[in-house]
Amino acid sequence: MAFNILPIELNKEIVGHLERDHDICAFRLVCRNTNYAVDGDGMSFWRYRFRQYYALGSAAISNTRLKRAYQKRRRWLNKGTGVEFKNGQTDHEIKTMEVLRDLINESFSGEIYDDKFGRPTCRNLFALEHFVRSSKNFTDVNRLGPRGASLSPQLAVLQLMCAHFMLDENVVKEDVYSFDVSQKAVYESAKVAPIFHGFNDLQVNMEWALHVLNFFRYHMMRESENTLYAPFHDLSDLQKPLAWKKKLRDSSHTLGGDWMGTYAYLDRQEIQRIRANPPGLEIFMDKNVDSGRAIQCLRLEFVDNEITWPALFERHLRSKPRPQHAKTRAQHKSGSPAIGEPVSFRFEGTGFDEEKFFASGWLNPLPPQQGIPGWQRMTMMKHFHDENGVTDSDYLWAYEGVVLPGGQMILGRWWGVDEDASAHEIYSGPFIFWNVEDCQGMYEETDTEEYE
Numbered sequence: 001m002a003f004n005i006l007p008i009e010l011n012k013e014i015v016g017h018l019e020r021d022h023d024i025c026a027f028r029l030v031c032r033n034t035n036y037a038v039d040g041d042g043m044s045f046w047r048y049r050f051r052q053y054y055a056l057g058s059a060a061i062s063n064t065r066l067k068r069a070y071q072k073r074r075r076w077l078n079k080g081t082g083v084e085f086k087n088g089q090t091d092h093e094i095k096t097m098e099v100l101r102d103l104i105n106e107s108f109s110g111e112i113y114d115d116k117f118g119r120p121t122c123r124n125l126f127a128l129e130h131f132v133r134s135s136k137n138f139t140d141v142n143r144l145g146p147r148g149a150s151l152s153p154q155l156a157v158l159q160l161m162c163a164h165f166m167l168d169e170n171v172v173k174e175d176v177y178s179f180d181v182s183q184k185a186v187y188e189s190a191k192v193a194p195i196f197h198g199f200n201d202l203q204v205n206m207e208w209a210l211h212v213l214n215f216f217r218y219h220m221m222r223e224s225e226n227t228l229y230a231p232f233h234d235l236s237d238l239q240k241p242l243a244w245k246k247k248l249r250d251s252s253h254t255l256g257g258d259w260m261g262t263y264a265y266l267d268r269q270e271i272q273r274i275r276a277n278p279p280g281l282e283i284f285m286d287k288n289v290d291s292g293r294a295i296q297c298l299r300l301e302f303v304d305n306e307i308t309w310p311a312l313f314e315r316h317l318r319s320k321p322r323p324q325h326a327k328t329r330a331q332h333k334s335g336s337p338a339i340g341e342p343v344s345f346r347f348e349g350t351g352f353d354e355e356k357f358f359a360s361g362w363l364n365p366l367p368p369q370q371g372i373p374g375w376q377r378m379t380m381m382k383h384f385h386d387e388n389g390v391t392d393s394d395y396l397w398a399y400e401g402v403v404l405p406g407g408q409m410i411l412g413r414w415w416g417v418d419e420d421a422s423a424h425e426i427y428s429g430p431f432i433f434w435n436v437e438d439c440q441g442m443y444e445e446t447d448t449e450e451y452e
Contacts, residue, residue: 011037057109088152108247141214156206185211186430244406250373261433297439298351319362319379374405
């Protein structure tokens with residue numbers, strides 16, 4: 001056979017240019033020399049092959065392990081595109097989700113590339129995008145399932161990590177489903193559907209956050225709704241949601257300064273009806289998203305934590321940092337923080353919503369969720385100044401949301417600060433913000449002195 005007489009280096013060069021895994025398997029079986037080119041030389045080919053498709057850091061990983069990891073990923077990323085994702089509980093769903101989680105956690109290990117706009121990206125993000133493009137229904141938010149079915153928070157986490165793809169019609173083209181369920185969910189009170197729960201409210205309600213994403217995706221992606229489709233699609237590529245730009249870590253970090261986003265609301269009587277109705281009984285016309293200037297700009301600046309945090313804001317937002325671990329008896333006595341507790345950050349900001357507003361808030365780190373690090377809790381009080389430049393305490397809007405790992409998107413709930421309303425009656429709705437390079441030019445028609 002011709003391959004038998006070729007130098008081993010040439011056989012390795014040949015196999016290195018084979019794109020299909022099936023062709024590599026066939027090449028390996030031709031003769032002893034081709035077998036050696038694939039599995040010989042300490043299996044060095046598999047390190048080369050792995051790096052062709054996936055991010056690889058500097059950690060000492062054997063070529064044998066890389067071969068197994070490569071084969072597992074290729075198998076389940078290919079097979080997973082045909083999996084019908086429902087509740088995330090079937091064996092095929094679970095195995096595919098394990099691979100997706102590894103791609104996310106190992107992204108930005110090793111070589112980093114620039115996209116066409118000069119923004120950092122990596123091979124794992126390429127692999128994720130290819131999977132999302134090819135998947136049968138991974139981006140569908142269909143969380144009803146049979147009565148009593150257990151819903152996997154892991155599936156919701158992975159869908160949230162692909163939020164930027166789900167808001168890009170060049171990647172995901174199919175329709176948006178279960179809007180009636182998502183609409184009801186996002187207008188529920190915090191008493192019924194809290195964003196955070198568990199010990200010290202450090203666990204994210206992933207399903208609720210996913211409903212917020214699905215809600216705004218419906219308005220942004222469906223031209224027939226005549227709501228956010230035109231304003232969102234008029235944005236430049238640099239003003240649309242992006243993936244994370246660096247390796248995800250379980251640590252505190254500030255966010256970028258420029259944000260775009262929007263919120264939605266219903267009339268108070270409609271809020272009462274949608275909360276009382278079962279999903280699907282009535283679809284309501286969401287407000288604000290139907291206006292020409294629904295997409296707003298928010299500019300944040302992180303400041304010294306010692307800057308005064310009004311007691312009124314804290315009473316409604318409960319923003320001050322909370323320990324992520326129970327203290328020891330000695331720490332309770334000394335008043336010292338638990339060892340290794342992450343740092344929180346204070347911020348101030350300005351934006352425009354029919355008139356200039358101010359924002360004061362906190363960014364608090366959260367522990368890893370479903371094996372993925374980098375989540376944070378954002379709390380913010382949106383307030384306005386009177387003619388004397390003093391905060392108008394009768395006109396306050398509270399915001400609470402979850403910052404997705406990588407700090408590129410925030411999904412959450414706003415509510416009216418009403419001292420007399422019960423927990424079930426508080427007037428509230430959903431919001432979304434995403435980080436942008438620069439929101440300059442969003443308010444060209446606005447008096448620049450007023451905004452600045």
